[in-house]
Amino acid sequence: MGKVLIAQGGGPTVVINQSMVGAVLAARSYSQVDKVYGALHGVDGIVNENFVDLTDVPASHLEDIAATPASALGSTRSKPDADFCERIFASCEKHDITTFFYVGGNDSSDTVRIVAEEAERRGYPLRCVHIPKTIDNDLMVNDHTPGFGSAARFVASAFAGVNQDNRALKGVYIAVIMGRHAGFLTAAAALARQNPGDGPHLIYVPERVFDRAKFLADIKAMHDKHGRAMVAVSEGIHDETGTPMVVQLAGNAEYDAHGNVQLSGTGALGDQLVQLVKGELGIKRVRSDTFGYLQRSFLGCASDTDQKEAREVGAFAAKTGIEDQLSGSITIHRVGEYAVEYRVTDLLEIAAKTKHMPDHFINEEGNDVTEAFVEYCRPLIGTDMPRSVNLQAPRVDA
Amino acid sequence: MGKVLIAQGGGPTVVINQSMVGAVLAARSYSQVDKVYGALHGVDGIVNENFVDLTDVPASHLEDIAATPASALGSTRSKPDADFCERIFASCEKHDITTFFYVGGNDSSDTVRIVAEEAERRGYPLRCVHIPKTIDNDLMVNDHTPGFGSAARFVASAFAGVNQDNRALKGVYIAVIMGRHAGFLTAAAALARQNPGDGPHLIYVPERVFDRAKFLADIKAMHDKHGRAMVAVSEGIHDETGTPMVVQLAGNAEYDAHGNVQLSGTGALGDQLVQLVKGELGIKRVRSDTFGYLQRSFLGCASDTDQKEAREVGAFAAKTGIEDQLSGSITIHRVGEYAVEYRVTDLLEIAAKTKHMPDHFINEEGNDVTEAFVEYCRPLIGTDMPRSVNLQAPRVDA
Numbered sequence: 120m121g122k123v124l125i126a127q128g129g130g131p132t133v134v135i136n137q138s139m140v141g142a143v144l145a146a147r148s149y150s151q152v153d154k155v156y157g158a159l160h161g162v163d164g165i166v167n168e169n170f171v172d173l174t175d176v177p178a179s180h181l182e183d184i185a186a187t188p189a190s191a192l193g194s195t196r197s198k199p200d201a202d203f204c205e206r207i208f209a210s211c212e213k214h215d216i217t218t219f220f221y222v223g224g225n226d227s228s229d230t231v232r233i234v235a236e237e238a239e240r241r242g243y244p245l246r247c248v249h250i251p252k253t254i255d256n257d258l259m260v261n262d263h264t265p266g267f268g269s270a271a272r273f274v275a276s277a278f279a280g281v282n283q284d285n286r287a288l289k290g291v292y293i294a295v296i297m298g299r300h301a302g303f304l305t306a307a308a309a310l311a312r313q314n315p316g317d318g319p320h321l322i323y324v325p326e327r328v329f330d331r332a333k334f335l336a337d338i339k340a341m342h343d344k345h346g347r348a349m350v351a352v353s354e355g356i357h358d359e360t361g362t363p364m365v366v367q368l369a370g371n372a373e374y375d376a377h378g379n380v381q382l383s384g385t386g387a388l389g390d391q392l393v394q395l396v397k398g399e400l401g402i403k404r405v406r407s408d409t410f411g412y413l414q415r416s417f418l419g420c421a422s423d424t425d426q427k428e429a430r431e432v433g434a435f436a437a438k439t440g441i442e443d444q445l446s447g448s449i450t451i452h453r454v455g456e457y458a459v460e461y462r463v464t465d466l467l468e469i470a471a472k473t474k475h476m477p478d479h480f481i482n483e484e485g486n487d488v489t490e491a492f493v494e495y496c497r498p499l500i501g502t503d504m505p506r507s508v509n510l511q512a513p514r515v516d517a
Numbered sequence: 518m519g520k521v522l523i524a525q526g527g528g529p530t531v532v533i534n535q536s537m538v539g540a541v542l543a544a545r546s547y548s549q550v551d552k553v554y555g556a557l558h559g560v561d562g563i564v565n566e567n568f569v570d571l572t573d574v575p576a577s578h579l580e581d582i583a584a585t586p587a588s589a590l591g592s593t594r595s596k597p598d599a600d601f602c603e604r605i606f607a608s609c610e611k612h613d614i615t616t617f618f619y620v621g622g623n624d625s626s627d628t629v630r631i632v633a634e635e636a637e638r639r640g641y642p643l644r645c646v647h648i649p650k651t652i653d654n655d656l657m658v659n660d661h662t663p664g665f666g667s668a669a670r671f672v673a674s675a676f677a678g679v680n681q682d683n684r685a686l687k688g689v690y691i692a693v694i695m696g697r698h699a700g701f702l703t704a705a706a707a708l709a710r711q712n713p714g715d716g717p718h719l720i721y722v723p724e725r726v727f728d729r730a731k732f733l734a735d736i737k738a739m740h741d742k743h744g745r746a747m748v749a750v751s752e753g754i755h756d757e758t759g760t761p762m763v764v765q766l767a768g769n770a771e772y773d774a775h776g777n778v779q780l781s782g783t784g785a786l787g788d789q790l791v792q793l794v795k796g797e798l799g800i801k802r803v804r805s806d807t808f809g810y811l812q813r814s815f816l817g818c819a820s821d822t823d824q825k826e827a828r829e830v831g832a833f834a835a836k837t838g839i840e841d842q843l844s845g846s847i848t849i850h851r852v853g854e855y856a857v858e859y860r861v862t863d864l865l866e867i868a869a870k871t872k873h874m875p876d877h878f879i880n881e882e883g884n885d886v887t888e889a890f891v892e893y894c895r896p897l898i899g900t901d902m903p904r905s906v907n908l909q910a911p912r913v914d915a
Contacts, residue, residue, distance in 0.1 A: 189681030283587035386784010411806035
């Protein structure tokens, strides 16, 4: 008999509870599992012994939780060092935990790795399994990560709607999208295109150096062509020295607006780019939105594919840790058009590493994605993306 | 036999095409209607004789358009003066238009009023019908306006999701919501509350003077109580002199960020309020989002109630102008819990006027809405609002 402990870390997603519930329900199905605990607020809850007992929570309630965005157990931004990981281990040992699941991104997988090594070193039989999640889609080995598909669907839905708005009232529109180092989520704006001429017309990801002059020339060209221009930029765009544009543009007295490097939860970059375009191109109607926290939490905008996979990844983690008695990181692999399978990958291959967009997903000019990216991303945003249709009607002679 | 002309004006909504399609399909069903024209980009399209012929566009295509956000015929921000209205009238006369439908807000209804008076004065038989739309919900006489319910659903869905995100990673969260003079849409954030303690914990509308010191004290109290605080503010909040806070806060050198009075399409106000809270209360994690254009255009977040009513308002306008041979503004009236009926109201009662939130919708302290507002708003956001559920599980003894 053993106890299972599960926790959620890092930025929440719309489907992170699917993974938690998938792991809990699967864990409860094993006769060798005595108790299923949840730690509140990630690793902080483990070291503080702040646990809830999920063993007998009705499955119907867990199903409601699974469909609710963000981390029901609470999350944390703590990045445990070796000492902190030792305290995690000590708490697990004290509570007779034999299987530890941590749902999170690359930082969380590094925590799992250190705790697993500590247990190994001490000869304590603790299986440690990392369950992937991140809207940034930046975990190594994985074809994609739970949470990304739903966030991508939000970005695509937002752009598809604003595209119609911008067709009705023309101008330049710039949206700032999450993703400090990886451009996948920004790139997902391309999935909004359903009709010829639909925006976004330009996409800038952090995998390419952001060139202010090129950006302005690109917008001018699109505005000349379409009478409007819709632009998706990643919050992490930076110059050739790696300095984020939000800092670089703030350094210019003309755009001296905010003066901090916090990228999320501020509209600074969007406002700076608006000022830049207005000032340099003399276009009158220039607007920006920063999609912000809505991207990772909006109620009612989940990809059904993402939900199912997040659930299955959790269940697969339970099998891995409890039945197969393995530690590792669960990874998603695409094995057909479209099908996936789940594998156990060595934590060393995932922990504290970042996957970037491959070159063949970004166009030559560095201002858009390729069709290969669109094909890659399309199944991830779900099977029932709403349509956006442009009116086709004959002109009347004046 | 006569020709019908329809146009769409002002800021788009998610259901403005429902009204257009409702009017077009109903108009086509009358034997006395010869042609149904659409003007491109509102009144600009009328004076430029920029028309499309909607008479034979397949109904199935129109149904796709109805389900697509924003103004399929294009919109305009032009506010016609008397001279411009005369040109509108002249274009209608030239093209033998006998019924003119204009879907828009209070400015658009004023245009309809002037054109109707011009036709009357000249003895030309032109029926002019204003079809209401605005996410601001600020048209006189109407219980509510098409477009508001879907935008309110967006705001409620966003807050319900971010509420869970903020429970997982605690801090102060401030969302800036559209509505320069009327606070209905900001107030709709209250519909996000599904569980005890759910945010928003504070709501500030432009119907009340915004007091910086009170705002800070309110946030401190909520943060002390909940360990977090979620705040909804209207973009139009202003001090006792009527100066918008985005201007007032920018006047302070410390927050000198933007320096313009444009309220939408900028993250300035949110960023200023974040700096204010951080600086004055010393709370570390303070974030803001500006919901921006997504509120009025997001693909896939329409209220079914709003969609139906927007469609019916369009059809009722066709009956009013074509069958009943009347000019006027179509208005929505609540006649049960929950049912509505449509009436024809004198354009003078609607044109260029703004409805504000009534006192009984705002709490005594001016920092929240009342239960009366929640009851008023609930049916408008649709019948199938997704649930947001908080985990209930027993604590484990440490």
